[in-house]
Amino acid sequence: MSLILVLLLVAGLVPLVPVLTRLVGRQAGWLLGAGLLLAAVLLTRVGPGSGTISESVAWMPTVDVSLRLRLDGLSMLFALLVLGIGAVIMVYSTSYLTGRRPTGFYALMTGFAAAMLLLVLADDLVVLWVAWELTTVCSYLLIARSGPNAGGPATRTLLVTVAGGLSLLGAVAVVAAKTGTTDLTAALAHPSWSGDPLFAGTVAALVAVAAMTKAAQFPFHSWLADAMVAPAPVSAYLHAAAMVKAGIYLLMVFAGAASHSPLWPVLLVSVGLLTALLGGLFALQRHDMKELLAYSTVSQLGLLVAVIGIGTTEAMLAASVHVVAHALFKSAAFMHVGLMERRIGTRDLRRLRGLGRSMPWAATMIALAAASMAGILPTLGFISKELIFEALLGAPAAAAIGWLAALVATVGAVLTMAYSARLILTILPGPAPAARPWRETASMSAAISLTALAGAGFGIAAWLLTDLVAAAAAGTAGTTVDQVGSLYLWHGFSVPLLLSVAAITAGVLLTVWRGPADRLLDRRLFPGSGVRAVQALHDGTIAVGRRVGAATRTDAPAAHLAVPVALLGSAGLGVLAIWPGWPTTMRPHAIDVGLLVVLVVGVVTVVRARVRLTAVIAAGVVGFSVAVWFFVLGASDVALTQLLVEILTVVIMVLVLRRMRPHFAPVRARRTILAAGVALAAGTTATLTTLAFTGHRPLSPAGEYFLREAPGLTGGTNIVNTILVDFRALDTLGELVVLAVGALAVTALLTANPPAADNPLTAARNPLSDPLRNAVFLTVLDRLLVPLMLLGSLYALLRGHTAPGGGFIAALVGACALALAYLSAAANRSGLLHRPYLAIAGSGIVVAVGTGLLGLFDASFLRPLHAELLGVKLTTALIFDVGVYLAVFGVILAALRLLGTPSADLPGGPARNHPRQPRTAQRAEVREAEGAVS
Template sequence: MSLLHVLVAVTLVVALAPVLARVMGRSAGWVLAAALLGCAGLLASLHTPGERLEQVVPWIPSADIMLSLRLDGLSFLFSLVVLIIGAVVMAYSAGYLKEQTPSAFYTLMTFFAASMMLLVLADDIVLLYVAWELTTLCSYLLILRSSPEAAAPATRTLLITVGGGLCLLGAVATLWSTTGTTNLTEALSHPAWSQDPVFAGTVAVLVAVAAMTKSAQFPFHSWLPDAMVAPAPVSAYLHAAAMVKAGIYLLMLFAAAAANSPVWSALLITVGLITTVMGGAFALQKHDLKQLLAYSTVSQLGLLVVIIGVGTPLAMLAASTHVVAHALFKAAAFMHIGLLEKRFGSRHINDLWGLARSTPWDSAMIILAAASMAGVLPLLGFVSKELILEAALEGPSGWLVAGILTLGAVLTVGYSASMIFNTLPGSVVSEPVREGTRPMVVAIATTALGGLILGLAVPVLEPIILPSAAVAAGVGADQVGYLALWHGVNTPLLLSLVAVAGGVGLAMWVRRHLELVERPLLPFTGVQITQRLLAGTIAAGRRVGDLTRSDAISVHLGIPAVALGIGAVLLPLTWHGMPGAQRTEPFDVVLLCVVAIGLLAVVTARHRLTAVLSTGIVGFAVALWFYSLGAADVALTQMLVEILTVVIMVLVINRLGRRMLATPGRRRRALTALIALGGGTAATLATLTLTGHRDLSPAGEYFLRNAEADTGGTNVVNTILVDYRALDTFGELVVLAIAALSIYALIQARALVHEPTPTLRLSTLADPYANAIFLTTFGRVLQPVMIVGSFYVLLRGHNAPGGGFIGALVGASALALAYLSSASDDSRWMRLPYLAIAGSGILVAVGSGLLGFADGSFLRPLHAYLGGQHLTTALIFDVGVYLGVLGVILAAVRLLGRDQPAVSATADSVLSPSTVHPADTAPPADVDGGDR
């Protein structure tokens, strides 16, 4: 058993979640809860207090990035919080959810747990960053799917937390470049932290800001209350064990190293004090219990940030203890709010009186949770609060920091007591709903009683808490201290009594003066500021875009042409003289003349079809030129792309009309001619300047010399695409699939139009079946040959000109021929599921990449020999490229070539080859078969 096995186990839980949800419905929460607890048991079996367990699996070895995992005291503590609280929330969800098949919910929640596990176990800074962004994505999707009104809050949450992710990315880049390693342990122990104050300060600030966005610290706090549109299980997990705890974990992880910079402690203590007081004040104002708890989380997280900023071993002991206490009482409180919604249909204080009589057990549990949050003896929250106050007194500016924390504690007691005073007393308002709530009651009781039991028996937590504090403080476990419920009468206890007394008095005052409390403290809210910043950014971007926004193609072509001409001014600085004399081939002269004639035809064309065909002439001439120079792969690609480009452009022209727009005036023609001549001259001079003066590049020499030995292939072009730089090719494949989706979305959003065409009666041109008789006859022979040839080109690509891209172009050309020779827009070839084909290409490519892990790296080709024949998984990857390219071309032809669904049935019946014959009545005026 290893750490990787634990991660695999959690990943399997994610994979099983949608299956279990479909089979068992919401009751799948019980099974998922047991699975997460099982993962926690596996992790506990690997952990030995005070020892460190490591595992390294190759991930991207070429960049020295590994799947490095680490289990120490700090990661073990947070792993248990993630898994155990996750299990409780899963069980709670079995009673809370209304969906009959909540596949998406359970999948996202378990994926949230898996992402957090990867984050806290990561021992590589790149892996840490990837896991960090996965938690951001999970929280966004969970908030977004909660209701139709959740889009705006989810977007604001995403923008704030992604901004923090960019700061973390900056810290990762700075760490990597300075320390020369991505290993987290080595980077944190590097001498640069103590020797380079600029480096230490930069990384400290970037990490602190990243953590503060995740943990909702001022001024990034607004997203947390804004995210309360999410359902209770999401809020409970997000606040108690997942999203916000990621920021706290990051601060504790970097605390020992970042403490070398004085800005670290000052920044954390200042921001944390502001946040804890501000959050407590805002929580007191709220009558919506969920909003109250949201701001209380902001306040409690500020408390943790302050004590991490203090940074002493005692402070880290306090922080580790409060992480556990906060997870228990916050999970219980949020789940209790969900239970109130289920039982009474409301979570507003004014609607919830007499809960002590109507639901005595539930009321007892929320009293325990609120008491732990307020730090009342003998709850675990009391232990952590005493440690926090004691550590603050011993830290920098001790009495000042402790005094402000005491004020924050007064506010904490105040809003905790308000939850009790304003809901439990009085007569019963309504009869509670009890059906189906047992899982919720069990989950709440587990966490609420957990805070009581662990408070009374707090020494049992020492094997978990002390190693965590030691790792965060960078000291031995014997230097941290110990845990006890009672430390005698001391200053922290006296401050606690002041906080309790002041908080209860404040809660009583709030109860009598609710009308005063409802008044806003400020004329604006954090959400309003965030929304205005978002709107202002979009408006500014629109204004910048207006500078170049135009539907005129000439504008978009003119900008790079002008830029190229301006760049030509610098060419004399790099001029090395004319390239060495080479013999001019007559064939080159012929091709140059063909290209010049084609270009002249393009710029003088008055009909779009003429311009398209002339462009094709230029493209074919260039393809022949490539072939004459020995670039067979490039020539084949160019030729096939030209064929398909002409087909697709003709389909587009069918919607635009045959004639060009009005001829521009002389001044405009002169200007465009000047730009074109300038750009062409600059390109020619650049070619003469930059070529012919050096030998083959070192990279080119390496590929030519080593390609066959490294990959087993002799086609260097193909081996570069599918072996050496397969990840780049995979990215391009994804872009192609997105292009297919974009074409689909665009045409679904904007209906296609037809250029009015004249009706040709009693003519062969009017009948698509007769009009395409040559293509139909020719295609019956050529299409099967082209399809088989496309597979042949695919299979031979590793050792001869060809490959997945070229093979797909050949296959797509065959299907385009079948389409053009069909009497109907809805031929059987065009009914192929183009989006599924493109998507399957990505899946095949990913699958071949995963096979590479057998040799230590994603997308690393595996090689084998069968009967003397060389086999490689690069061929599987090339199949993915084949499917992806074929899918996007099919999408373009299918979507651009057919009528909209509303008219397709009529068109199909008119154009059916079984019903249309040359002598019959002409087709309707809106059907134009002659274009094909």
């Protein structure tokens, strides 16, 4: 079993979610949890012990980006947390969820687990960043779908974490540019970290900011409590093993290399300790149990960030142990909040009393989780807290700095003990409240018990974790496992123990004499808050955008075209400065002169036209002239494309024009003269620029390469098509996505605002207004030409690799057949138009992407695969061209369907066979209805 197969196993659970939820409903959590647990078991079978396992699959070989995976001690630790805690929470969710088919929740949670697993296994900088952003998207969607009030918190969370993603992207770019590789292991071992202080400091700052946004460190801490609108399973996973742990993992991965910069320890230790104090203080203020635990996470993560900044072997061992301890007690605590919501109906500490009587087992479990969180003997939290104190005291800086850091951490531990004790002493005693039967939440109780007991049991049997955390610490600190100490519950009497006892004692006293602490409740400690700051930034950005956009907020095309056209015209002065003279190869022929005359006449007619239909016809003449010119010059593919586009453009423009006034609005002579001057200047500049840059040199090296290598590399002789579907397939895929988005935009626009009825001014009675008589000629041709055009479309698709044609041209031919069938129909409701155009366009994207995935079997996404069958050369580029065909055909079908069908037949339009009534009639009906009601 390889790392890639384990990753595919987890990712493969996502498409299975709809099937499982349809079969067993919310009980699918058991199967999904089993899948995650199976992946964890398989990962331990692959596990390297104290070594490292690496695997790689080529992704973008031309830029040295591969799906590199690496399993060492650190990634093993985090991967087991991701999968193990994820499996427990999936089981927990089977009782927590109330819907019968919670497909979206399970799909996003499973996708979250897959993204986190990819993140901790990634050994490529680009893959690492992609996984980082996937976790951001998953967390946003999980928060946003939590309820009607979740939009604001989800958006604020997204703003903060996306800012961190941009910071990480900057770090990835700098590291790749400096080291010359995206291989994470090789990049971190590059000598530039120690030899270039500016490089090390820059990357250290960028990585620290990125990690602190995810790990909720000051000043990015507000999003974590703000995101508590999410349901308990999401919060438990996000706090224990997912989102925030991604930030901690990133710091530990880069710790060895970034520590060469003095900025790294100063930034991490100072920000981490400040965050630990603020988080503890804010937690002590909260009545909401979930908010208390959220700020507790902020505080605990601050300690982790600070100890990672120390960077010693002892510090990395402390960080590794505390990662496990925090995952166990925090998952148990957040799952307990969900249990309270289901059984008691509240999570407000002022209303939670008597759990020791009504729910003794659950009360015992939350007490164990709180004890581990407070670092009380004999829990795993006690061991990790001792190790943190020891690491801070042993900081490689001056002894006074180490003592200062340890004392600040002790104050944070005091606050932790205080809010943990307040939590337990508030909810356990008192009269027993009414609670729902425990059988309804049996799986929730089992999940809580598993993590809470594990937090206590690993404290007593700490030696069971030694191999796991020692391997993680050794890999992070750059040492061997032999140099990492073992875990013990009792280390004897020492300074860390005295600090721990002092923290517990002070926390108990602060809980017993609650006056000073209670005065903090519901009191604003600072003039502002992080949530309001993020919201103000969000609102301010939108306000600035509106002001900037107001300058160009107009529907008039001339206003948008004026600036670029004027700039293009003024650029002619620069072209004159570098003008090399007329090209020697410029020898016009008689046909060129003739076509130029026709083109000029067409342009002049367009400009002088006062009737819209005249302008459309003249514009078509211009387009057809250009198409013929392309044929004369030998660019048959481009000429075919131009010709077909012109045909369809004229058809669609006529469909639009029939809903507009036939004549253009009158324009002042001054504006006409100004527009003509700008247009002439822009046209002259474009002509001179073309002559200056293309008329004095032979074919470009890229063109020579395509002509020379295309037949051998692709098996095709149509250079244009091989460029589109072989060499530059990624560009073509991007264009297909743009086309599909265009189809969605047109659909949304015309279904939300159905087009008006045909302009009555254009429907005057005349000999040509009868559709049955007017379409006789087209109807006869339709029976013969439409099948032939469809066959020609298929032929153009199949021959595109070796002769003029291809998916784009073939789709245009097919669309022309569709347009002919529509124009020859006696009514607007042509049966051929009633096809799922969005599904057709979307299927083209799916086919193109699926073909690209096949290329991964031969080293790269979108790399064409070639084979030969019975002497016939086959290539997956043809399948990709099918995707091009479907996407283009779907877009044109959408335009014809939405523009050529009456408004009554469109979604959102008036009901069929019920013509729109005049406003007076509508108002009369309203008055009649009001009278009937009264």
